[in-house]
Amino acid sequence: MQEIKVELTKNPKEKPAPGAPLPFGTIFTDHMFIMDYDLGQGWHDPRIVPYGPIEMEPSAMCLHYGQSVFEGMKAYRAVDGRILLFRPDKNMARLNVSNDRLCIPQIDEKFAEKAIEKLVSIDRDWVPSGEGASLYIRPFIIGVDPHVGVHPAHHLMFMVICCPVGAYYPEGLNPVKIYVEKNYVRAVRGGMGYTKTAGNYAASLKAQDEAEKQDYTQVLWLDGVERKYIEEVGTMNVFFVIDDEVVTPELQGSILSGITRMSCIDMMRHWGMKVTERKISIDEVARAAQEGRLKEAFGSGTAAVISPIGHLKWGDVVMEINKGEIGPVSQKLYDTLTGIQWGKVKDEFGWTVEVQ
Amino acid sequence: MQEIKVELTKNPKEKPAPGAPLPFGTIFTDHMFIMDYDLGQGWHDPRIVPYGPIEMEPSAMCLHYGQSVFEGMKAYRAVDGRILLFRPDKNMARLNVSNDRLCIPQIDEKFAEKAIEKLVSIDRDWVPSGEGASLYIRPFIIGVDPHVGVHPAHHLMFMVICCPVGAYYPEGLNPVKIYVEKNYVRAVRGGMGYTKTAGNYAASLKAQDEAEKQDYTQVLWLDGVERKYIEEVGTMNVFFVIDDEVVTPELQGSILSGITRMSCIDMMRHWGMKVTERKISIDEVARAAQEGRLKEAFGSGTAAVISPIGHLKWGDVVMEINKGEIGPVSQKLYDTLTGIQWGKVKDEFGWTVEVQ
Numbered sequence: 001m002q003e004i005k006v007e008l009t010k011n012p013k014e015k016p017a018p019g020a021p022l023p024f025g026t027i028f029t030d031h032m033f034i035m036d037y038d039l040g041q042g043w044h045d046p047r048i049v050p051y052g053p054i055e056m057e058p059s060a061m062c063l064h065y066g067q068s069v070f071e072g073m074k075a076y077r078a079v080d081g082r083i084l085l086f087r088p089d090k091n092m093a094r095l096n097v098s099n100d101r102l103c104i105p106q107i108d109e110k111f112a113e114k115a116i117e118k119l120v121s122i123d124r125d126w127v128p129s130g131e132g133a134s135l136y137i138r139p140f141i142i143g144v145d146p147h148v149g150v151h152p153a154h155h156l157m158f159m160v161i162c163c164p165v166g167a168y169y170p171e172g173l174n175p176v177k178i179y180v181e182k183n184y185v186r187a188v189r190g191g192m193g194y195t196k197t198a199g200n201y202a203a204s205l206k207a208q209d210e211a212e213k214q215d216y217t218q219v220l221w222l223d224g225v226e227r228k229y230i231e232e233v234g235t236m237n238v239f240f241v242i243d244d245e246v247v248t249p250e251l252q253g254s255i256l257s258g259i260t261r262m263s264c265i266d267m268m269r270h271w272g273m274k275v276t277e278r279k280i281s282i283d284e285v286a287r288a289a290q291e292g293r294l295k296e297a298f299g300s301g302t303a304a305v306i307s308p309i310g311h312l313k314w315g316d317v318v319m320e321i322n323k324g325e326i327g328p329v330s331q332k333l334y335d336t337l338t339g340i341q342w343g344k345v346k347d348e349f350g351w352t353v354e355v356q
Numbered sequence: 357m358q359e360i361k362v363e364l365t366k367n368p369k370e371k372p373a374p375g376a377p378l379p380f381g382t383i384f385t386d387h388m389f390i391m392d393y394d395l396g397q398g399w400h401d402p403r404i405v406p407y408g409p410i411e412m413e414p415s416a417m418c419l420h421y422g423q424s425v426f427e428g429m430k431a432y433r434a435v436d437g438r439i440l441l442f443r444p445d446k447n448m449a450r451l452n453v454s455n456d457r458l459c460i461p462q463i464d465e466k467f468a469e470k471a472i473e474k475l476v477s478i479d480r481d482w483v484p485s486g487e488g489a490s491l492y493i494r495p496f497i498i499g500v501d502p503h504v505g506v507h508p509a510h511h512l513m514f515m516v517i518c519c520p521v522g523a524y525y526p527e528g529l530n531p532v533k534i535y536v537e538k539n540y541v542r543a544v545r546g547g548m549g550y551t552k553t554a555g556n557y558a559a560s561l562k563a564q565d566e567a568e569k570q571d572y573t574q575v576l577w578l579d580g581v582e583r584k585y586i587e588e589v590g591t592m593n594v595f596f597v598i599d600d601e602v603v604t605p606e607l608q609g610s611i612l613s614g615i616t617r618m619s620c621i622d623m624m625r626h627w628g629m630k631v632t633e634r635k636i637s638i639d640e641v642a643r644a645a646q647e648g649r650l651k652e653a654f655g656s657g658t659a660a661v662i663s664p665i666g667h668l669k670w671g672d673v674v675m676e677i678n679k680g681e682i683g684p685v686s687q688k689l690y691d692t693l694t695g696i697q698w699g700k701v702k703d704e705f706g707w708t709v710e711v712q
Contacts, residue, residue, distance in 0.1 A: 024504070024505055025415070025503050025504030025505040026502075026503055026504075026505075028414075028415060028502075032414060051414070053411040053412055053413050053414070054411075054412055054414060055409040055410075055411065055412075056409055056410055056411075056412045057409050058384075058388060058407070058409070058410060058515055058517050059381070059384060059494075059517060059519075062418075062419060062554075063418060063424060063496065063498055063554070064424070064426055064494070064496060064554060064557070065554055065557035065558055065561070066422045066424065066553075066554030066555045066556075066557060066558035067558050067561060068419055068420070068422065068554075068558070070420055101562060102558060102561060102562070103561045103562055103565050136504070138415075138420070138504055140419065140420060142419055146382075146384075147381050147382055148380070148381030148382075148492070148494055148517075148519060149380055149381040149382075150557050150560065150561070150564065150591055151561070151564070151565075152561050152565055159414055161414050161415060161504075163415075163504060183546060184546050184547070185544055185545070185546030185547050186547075187547070188541055188544035188547070188580040188581075189541070189580070190539060190540050190541030190580055190583075191540075191541050191542075191543070191544070191547075191559055191580065192555075192558065192559050197422075197555070197558060198418075198419070198420060198421055198422030198424075198554060198555060198558065199422045199548075199553070199554060199555020199556070199558045199559060200422075200555070201420070201421035201422060201506050202421055202422035202423050202424070202458060202548065202553060202554065202555045203547055203548050203555060204506065205421070205423060205458060205459045205506070205507070205508050206457060206458070206459055208506065208507070209459050209507075209508055224544040224545070224546060224547065224580060224581070225544075225580070225581050227546075235506055
């Protein structure tokens, strides 16, 4: 395994005061991880250096052709002071899935996981301890050849940056308002929808922006082929509790394989619940709502963990779900997942990894 | 109109020797144009400065979420020494179409065109004079907020960089080999296919890479819904001459509105040819080929202008088009378009703009 060189900052930044608001993704820690790739040489020169701007050629490929993948994960300060990561192996495996689709060379997953642990360990004082707060970790890879031409890059950078973030819902778990997007499509089978790549998020900006202007939190995406099957909600996976079945769209190429999604599925099955990954149309959801069989709906993702959906609008059809209240499944998943993440609940699944 | 500040380089680079090979997109001129956008302030501080790397925060939005659009255009050194741009107003109009889809604030098209003319004028000695050579111009806009969050950027940069490029086909117009892509999809209606945004090119990398490994130049994309209608070829629009009709896929949201495409259509109609923009399936093309009615096929784009397709493979079906030779329509379009661009043929359409 390559040695990671460490250059500590000589000018540590002032850390946010305990309890101070931590707006998502705006405050960065003292250090970052960088590793370069060159064709013929492979990944080389892993290093942890002071956080700061990088030099970039205006012709750098990622700026023009979007050869860029990322991951999102968190480090949690457990109640006993330990710092825990949540299923980091799954993030690194998914990063390599994204890499493959974007013609980015594979990384050594174990090594990358160790590099992230080392970075978090060095910046451990930045892991916040407030209720619901955590350290958001953003690994990403960009193609940086100074070359205006549509080709896989020969020189790339793998970087990891971290930001302390506050509770996603500072006033507690709050159901959100979502509408079904009819004009825009996020991704289609054959495309890049199953990867965490820049273009998928670019494609979502306009719908998201219009949703916010109409006082909705996010949109529910439908498939790009038949425009009827449910895909994701905003930047989260989505679940529906219909009668005694929990349904979530199956992974078929256009949906991200969320790590919170897979954890929810594993956990609910462990609890003996019936969980089905299958095609589910917006008509089916609307019909279930009308017949009083739609008990709950919620999104799952790293940022918010669980986001109950209280209000779902599909054209003229408005569904108030569980009277706009949090349902028992959403609440139990949220409590158990965050309980494991913050070390309050026994981790029966072996999902947490302690940063040494 | 805002004043463009100019800071000339103190260290002009050595220009490529006349006749030296100019690999596409790798050599950059002495200067670049930059303009910033800030929410509440609008576009400001237009300036031409020495070409060089920019400082970028690792959290810059464009690196993670692909909020990035661009254009591609060329300046040509006419036979009489004038420097000509080809329909730059169309590029700027399309840039604003891309901007709208990507939640990027509109630019002043006239001003941007003037800025590009000024940049080319300052770097006019970089416009090569060799046969088929030109100055490739790359305007692009990127969101650069140092913020890890999926939202339209509040701070953006509009930049223009230029590179002298040699003839696309140094040994003359040469038919290319293309195969029909069956696994990957470039874009789908409701997505971003009609824009020049980073993610569309990222989505194309893997198919393009696999094509090159199989000794094909590019792929022919099919639509993402029915997987049968023809969209584009690689990074170009595509035309088929079937009997006495020239057919090109209609613009319906997933195809780029190429400026060479519209110029080809205008020109052929001016010549009295029957040109139809409509849905065209790969089955129809294969049937026409089998029945001897497929006379020609060619791609159109800024880089190569016209690329005749001599060989088209669709699964087990191999179509040799016009015996692998350049057809009369391709040749006439190429000669006329490049004739206008290099000032050898009278510009009846008013398409060229002289750089003063």
